[in-house]
Amino acid sequence: MSLDDAIRFTEIVLAIAFIQQSLEHLSGAKELRVLFLPRLALSVLLLIGIQTLWVCIGLLLIALLILKRFQGPYNGGSDLMGVLVLFCLCLAHLVPSVRLQEYVFAYLALQLMLSYFRAGWVKIRNPDWRSGTALQDVFRFSVYPVSEALRSWADRPRLLWTVSWAVMLFELLFPLTLLSKPTLIAGLGVALVFHGANAVLFGFNRFLWIWPAGYPALLWLQHRILAI
């Protein structure tokens, strides 16, 4: 994937994620329209590909206002990933050379890689994760399970031990997917299934839409590295 293609695909996926988020917000309190109507309009322009530099700058300013309005992220990591991707897109449009654009997108790809690897690293260092207890706690008393029926999964320690190790190994081994194009595509496929499962079980639907916005940067970086 060329750098130009990666930038354009990133814009498209990010725009779709922002449209989805904006529509959700617009279905709620009317006071939020002042933030999310402009965001929706700019996201549509980004999707179409009109004046993308100015659109990205506008979206970044709105993102800052949204962070201020909610005193931080509204939806945790998914909002932070959105700001990161948007910031990198702005920089990629602003920097004066292709080499600097490459640095910006390499940073985005690195952060995406770290988002999996570091999450696995902090888990595997925790004995509760290694024993499966942490995931049992998530189902037993955390706010995340979307139904009471899912809480009964806490009583299936073998299943949750297996899932805990599957998640940790996937996250820790994710950087190895850069070794070849087929492994990267397979890794990104597994990542999508992982985000889909989180969305179904815990309602984290926004992660499912925003994380793929960083995938083009990873696909480009791998192509770039293999071309050296």
Added chain:
Amino acid sequence: MLHALKLCLPALFPSWRFFDVIGPSPRLEYVLLGAADEIRDQWEEFRPRPALLPVGTMLLRLFWNPGWNESLFVATCVERLIQDPSEDRGREILNRLRAELERGSADLAVTPFLRFRLIFVSREGADLRTDIAFVSPVERVSGRAAA
């Protein structure tokens, strides 16, 4: 804007420590009151999760899930209010609770007042323990301050 830029820094240099430790889990509960001086102890959970969610609904929520995302945000507000108390954070919780009650089935003419409390559920050995971290003063459901 400087404050917003400060809030932006974790996005530019993220820590990516998802679910590293499963700490005490926040809950928001409320009680409706008929009078400002009434004392009741029948606390109800804000937006209790359904007993069972059909697979079709789970899949639909991949695309459309504003209510659940708001519930997660309220849980975040509860954590933030306890970690770093401020009037704005308390008002955010109260406003979302009021909006939910005004949409709900309770007869607010009969119970025009409310209190809310913030609790944390955690594991202690094999059991769960519940700690009350904050109980609000009496507030009007309609949005005006209680007398």
